Amino acid sequence: MAKLDDRAGGMGEIADIDGPYEVAPFGTELARLGEIDERIVGLSADMSKFSDIIPFRDRFPHRYFNAGMAEQDAVTMAAGLAKVGKVAFCATYAAFLTRRALDFIAVSCAHSKANVKILAGSPGLVNPYGATHQSLEDLVVLRSIPDITVIDPCDAVELRHVVRTAAETDGTFYIRNLRGKVPVVFDEDGFQFEIGKARLLRPGHDVAVIGTGFMTERALTAADAAAAQGVSAAVLHVPTIKPLDTEAICETASAVGRVVVVENGLRVGGLGSAVVETLHDAGIHVPVLRIGLGDRFHPCGSQAYNEARFGLDDAAITEAVISNRWEFA
Helix, strand or coil: CCCCCCCCCCCCECCCCCCCEEECHHHHHHHHHHHHCCCEEEEECCCHHHHCCHHHHHHCHHHEEECCCCHHHHHHHHHHHHHCCCEEEEEEEHHHHHHHCHHHHHHHHHHCCCCEEEEEECECCCCCCCCCCCECCHHHHHCCCCCEEEECCCCHHHHHHHHHHHHHCCCEEEEECCECEEECCCCCCCCCCCCCCCEEEECCCCEEEEECCCHHHHHHHHHHHHHHCCCCEEEEECCEEECCCHHHHHHHHHCCCEEEEEEEEECCCCHHHHHHHHHHHHCCCCCEEEEEECCCCCCCCCHHHHHHHHCCCHHHHHHHHHHCCCCCC
């Protein structure tokens, strides 16, 4: 008999995977960790299929809890389980977590330093169902909350490492989840994830592209295109939004003439704003172009359609890197 939230569909999957990928890296890694650590429990809010926690649920049904369509309850249950010694992974849509359950994340989890790991799916424009399901402001809101670690992984490899690190590290985490067929960008051999550390993926001396989440892959694509036209573009990947690697940002920006920040979220208040604040405070004066989403509700539509319309696709990022021209949408 099908579980309550095992409905058909591919909601929240990243579109147009051309290269190698992994399927459900979050749930697969969590199930592996569950074999090692009996303290790990999983929770969802009627979204186990669409948050990819099913591998853990099926392996440990007695350690999985579905709160139904009640995100506040799911987060509060996670905080309660953490209070009795569990490591609680709570996974559902980012929009519902950061709007409906924000107070519970802030007070029951972060304020209490609870060992709760929030896996937030369908961030930014990934979800096709418009403003009600698109979480554009999550990084803006979450980076303002004390005592929480905020991470936006680039690919399947980094997501697995982030889940592992979160399980091994006390405290509250907010992790943007990548689900379905998740691209593989990084080489597993020698890969390391460290909380609060950015990674210089490519050196350059003309422009620095600073990215987070799966937008970093697009930054690399733009850097390749720029190189073909004689523009040397560095690429700095910033997976941890909080705590922020201000030293790496300053070092990278100091070596170039201008900076382009790319993110799958609001242009104001997220990584772009954090970069501007960091450089201003350090007295580093270089032009910063922020590529992100404007101050508006965005419509229903495929990820590819919305990203092309609002300037988050490869073409728009490449144009910004090469020519420093970009129209805000």
